Amino acid sequence: MRNFVFLLFALIAFPVTALAEVNVFACEPEWGALAKEVGGEKVMVKIATTAQQDPHHIRAKPSLLAAMRKADLVICSGAGLEVGWLPVLLQKSGSPQVQTGQPGNLMAADYITRLEVPVTVDRSEGDIHPEGNPHVHLNPHNVALVAAELVKRLASVDGANSTVYQSRYADFSKRWDAATKRWEKDAARLRGARFIAHHKSFTYLLNWLGMVEAGTLEAKPGIPPTTSHLEALLEQQRKNPARAILRTPYESKDASQWLSEKTGVPAIVLPYTIGDDNQSSNLFTLFDRTIVLLTETSRGAH
Amino acid sequence: MKTLSYGVALATLLSTTVIPAYAASDADVAALRKEIQAMRQAYESRITDLEKKLSEVERTQTNAALAPAAGPAPARQSSVTPATTSRDIRDNSFNPSIGVILNGQYRSFSEDEGDIAGFAVGHEGERGKEGLSVEHTELNFSANVDDKFYGSATAAIAEHDGETEIELEEAFVQTLPGMGLPTGATLKAGRALWTLGYLNEHHAHADDFADRPLPYRVFLDNAFNDDGVEFTYVLPTNFYSEVGGGIFRGDDYPFGSASGDGIGAWSGFARVGGDIGDNQNWRVGGYVLSGDTSGRLSNEDVVNFTGDTHLYAADVRYTWAPTGNPREQEVLLQGEYFWRDEDGTYEDTDAATGVVPFNDESDGWYAQAVYKFLPQWRVGARYSQLSSPSVPASLAGSALDSSGHDPKTYTLMGDWTNSEFSRVRLQYNREELAQGHKDNQFLLQYIMSIGAHGAHKY
Numbered sequence: 001m002r003n004f005v006f007l008l009f010a011l012i013a014f015p016v017t018a019l020a021e022v023n024v025f026a027c028e029p030e031w032g033a034l035a036k037e038v039g040g041e042k043v044m045v046k047i048a049t050t051a052q053q054d055p056h057h058i059r060a061k062p063s064l065l066a067a068m069r070k071a072d073l074v075i076c077s078g079a080g081l082e083v084g085w086l087p088v089l090l091q092k093s094g095s096p097q098v099q100t101g102q103p104g105n106l107m108a109a110d111y112i113t114r115l116e117v118p119v120t121v122d123r124s125e126g127d128i129h130p131e132g133n134p135h136v137h138l139n140p141h142n143v144a145l146v147a148a149e150l151v152k153r154l155a156s157v158d159g160a161n162s163t164v165y166q167s168r169y170a171d172f173s174k175r176w177d178a179a180t181k182r183w184e185k186d187a188a189r190l191r192g193a194r195f196i197a198h199h200k201s202f203t204y205l206l207n208w209l210g211m212v213e214a215g216t217l218e219a220k221p222g223i224p225p226t227t228s229h230l231e232a233l234l235e236q237q238r239k240n241p242a243r244a245i246l247r248t249p250y251e252s253k254d255a256s257q258w259l260s261e262k263t264g265v266p267a268i269v270l271p272y273t274i275g276d277d278n279q280s281s282n283l284f285t286l287f288d289r290t291i292v293l294l295t296e297t298s299r300g301a302h
Numbered sequence: 303m304k305t306l307s308y309g310v311a312l313a314t315l316l317s318t319t320v321i322p323a324y325a326a327s328d329a330d331v332a333a334l335r336k337e338i339q340a341m342r343q344a345y346e347s348r349i350t351d352l353e354k355k356l357s358e359v360e361r362t363q364t365n366a367a368l369a370p371a372a373g374p375a376p377a378r379q380s381s382v383t384p385a386t387t388s389r390d391i392r393d394n395s396f397n398p399s400i401g402v403i404l405n406g407q408y409r410s411f412s413e414d415e416g417d418i419a420g421f422a423v424g425h426e427g428e429r430g431k432e433g434l435s436v437e438h439t440e441l442n443f444s445a446n447v448d449d450k451f452y453g454s455a456t457a458a459i460a461e462h463d464g465e466t467e468i469e470l471e472e473a474f475v476q477t478l479p480g481m482g483l484p485t486g487a488t489l490k491a492g493r494a495l496w497t498l499g500y501l502n503e504h505h506a507h508a509d510d511f512a513d514r515p516l517p518y519r520v521f522l523d524n525a526f527n528d529d530g531v532e533f534t535y536v537l538p539t540n541f542y543s544e545v546g547g548g549i550f551r552g553d554d555y556p557f558g559s560a561s562g563d564g565i566g567a568w569s570g571f572a573r574v575g576g577d578i579g580d581n582q583n584w585r586v587g588g589y590v591l592s593g594d595t596s597g598r599l600s601n602e603d604v605v606n607f608t609g610d611t612h613l614y615a616a617d618v619r620y621t622w623a624p625t626g627n628p629r630e631q632e633v634l635l636q637g638e639y640f641w642r643d644e645d646g647t648y649e650d651t652d653a654a655t656g657v658v659p660f661n662d663e664s665d666g667w668y669a670q671a672v673y674k675f676l677p678q679w680r681v682g683a684r685y686s687q688l689s690s691p692s693v694p695a696s697l698a699g700s701a702l703d704s705s706g707h708d709p710k711t712y713t714l715m716g717d718w719t720n721s722e723f724s725r726v727r728l729q730y731n732r733e734e735l736a737q738g739h740k741d742n743q744f745l746l747q748y749i750m751s752i753g754a755h756g757a758h759k760y
Contacts, residue, residue: 050580052626059621059628061583061760062542062575069486069536084722088757091452091478093536095485099478123723123752222721224677250627252677 022158025067027076027086028055029274030137031108033283035075037172038150042161051276054250055081056127056222060088069093073157075150078107079114079134103156109134111149112142115203127222138205140180140287147172179284187291196233198247198256201272205290214242217255225255237263244297248272266297398445399754403507405437407747418516419736420690420704422605424523424555425462440471440507444756449480471527486536493529496548497571498589499638500617502526508758510634511715512729512745515668515686517640521613523555526591528567542575550593556611558598567593581623585760589615601701609646615639629677637669650700662691678720684713707737724750
């Protein structure tokens with residue numbers, strides 16, 4: 001018993017060598033990619049989820065506890081997206097500096113204008129987020145705002161390398177602004193186009209490009225599509241069809257395909273985040289691919 | 303001459319085409335001017351109206367505040383008394399998260415008795431009530447105390463033997479990372495569902511089956527939640543590893559009647575876990591709980607044990623998402639093994655055995671598999687078995703004599719989970735708890751939560 005206690009203290013007291021890299025814990029792949037853009041070689045990024053996984057429904061599994069233990073900076077979407085698992089990780093193995101409200105805790109939704117903030121909050125409305133829609137990354141202006149905050153946080157967590165972060169951010173910012181203009185130009189013809197989405201995952205994308213959400217397959221967020229709601233959508237689509245039915249890689253194809261077959265409206269999978277297909281391996285190509293898929297569909301529809 | 307007349311004709315043509323346009327635009331401008339005037343007048347009058355109304359409201363408010371109306375004043379104003387206007391609700395913004403778990407079951411058994419042969423069980427470990435019944439209703443309050451502590455209390459309102467009791471399931475405080483302990487270290491004190499095996503630290507409403515497996519029923523009376531202190535530490539290793547231990551009063555089953563002097567029981571554990579690829583993860587742990595009691599009553603206070611109990615447990619949990627998305631499909635495999643060594647005396651007052659020295663071991667285990675085949679639908683199977691200790695001759699025929707039978711249960715379940723907050727489950731048990739005992743049970747339960755519902759552990 002005494003040996004065990006001694007070993008325990010030896011482990012605790014073991015000098016944590018000042019590693020060259022800042023350990024960044026990113027809840028979702030898009031923030032991991034942003035951290036890599038701004039941090040470069042100075043950061044070691046651990047991404048908690050993959051493009052195949054629904055970020056609402058993640059288990060606080062052992063590997064995430066171990067990763068949080070080492071984290072110097074946590075970057076997530078926020079607005080309640082990770083409320084089912086992130087608090088357990090932060091409480092059990094997070095350091096003081098990554099706790100909510102501290103410099104090492106960056107919730108993207110806090111730095112952008114949130115859409116769909118509910119007036120009243122009740123669970124009969126489904127899985128709604130009191131803070132608003134948390135799927136904030138699909139608007140490049142939002143990404144730019146989060147990047148601006150991220151460079152400040154990296155500088156506060158790792159002051160020694162702040163010039164590196166500033167210069168990387170300046171470079172990223174220039175390329176990102178140019179790319180954003182290009183995307184807006186390429187997607188100009190999508191203004192006013194109507195799309196159906198499986199879940200409210202594309203609200204910020206549709207809002208950015210002036211597109212219209214013609215409905216969701218889920219009658220209420222978080223509740224899988226029901227036959228009655230799909231029938232109602234079918235009726236509505238017959239009168240005024242949308243350009244396409246959008247879903248993320250992790251959403252089931254059944255409802256999308258059913259509606260697509262009945263109405264002739266194409267059902268497409270947008271990459272949504274990084275890592276699903278080879279063509280969306282970083283933030284730039286994610287938006288490139290998304291715009292291409294949307295504009296191709298529109299062309300096909302006419 | 304001709305060119306001049308052509309020129310005049312052209313000029314006339316042009317002027318007739320051009321001048322009307324100018325003339326039209328003059329009229330248009332005048333009309334626009336008129337419209338703007340009208341708009342300006344309309345808005346100005348509306349603004350003055352609003353300003354009047356606002357000053358009226360302000361006046362009436364100050365009047366009401368200054369002078370509580372006396373005499374034949376209009377009813378509306380007189381009801382605004384100082385007592386009502388000055389009622390000051392303080393500190394609502396720091397109210398704790400409040401959650402309630404609502405839980406009911408319908409059970410049907412084919413056997414009248416449900417005693418587990420060879421083991422003396424506390425009242426939680428016995429099988430539930432037959433028929434329709436409301437189960438434990440849990441009330442939970444939790445919040446951060448300040449920058450260093452977090453507190454939570456869970457009370458369960460339940461009915462046992464016709465009496466409604468309020469059981470304190472958990473009432474603890476624990477340190478927050480702001481406390482200054484090394485990262486990953488947590489100290490928890492009070493009454494809590496301590497870290498022991500897989501199921502013990504989870505509330506029963508989060509279980510994958512409607513009842514706890516045999517080892518939990520006989521070794522822990524469903525859950526060990528004594529009063530005490532526990533320290534846990536997530537080690538700074540690349541893979542997940544955690545160690546911890548606690549000291550307890552020694553009042554909760556498998557202990558009891560703690561006199562309060564000294565430490566009644568202590569525990570220790572170690573866990574490791576990790577991922578296999580993106581879609582699989584696992585965790586194993588080893589645990590020990592050891593202590594003594596000067597009187598542990600069970601089987602409706604008929605059986606009394608005095609002495610030392612040493613309990614060792616191991617658990618393994620594995621989850622796999624076949625499609626990569628655990629929301630759509632998931633497989634969970636879980637198992638635990640318990641080994642108990644008791645050294646003391648037993649007495650069965652019903653069988654009038656007298657106080658009998660007892661020093662033997664018993665063990666038990668369970669294994670379960672749950673398959674979520676659709677986002678809201680799961681099926682599961684579980685097998686659970688105990689091997690009862692051999693009893694000395696003086697305990698023959700008592701509750702502790704299993705006549706060589708090893709209790710076992712087979713379980714199948716299916717559940718529908720509409721959201722993280724509601725679940726309905728149908729379960730079939732075949733329990734063979736004693737010689738000749740074959741109980742076919744059907745259980746239908748609902749588990750629903752309202753209010754705050756914290757994140758679940760792994």
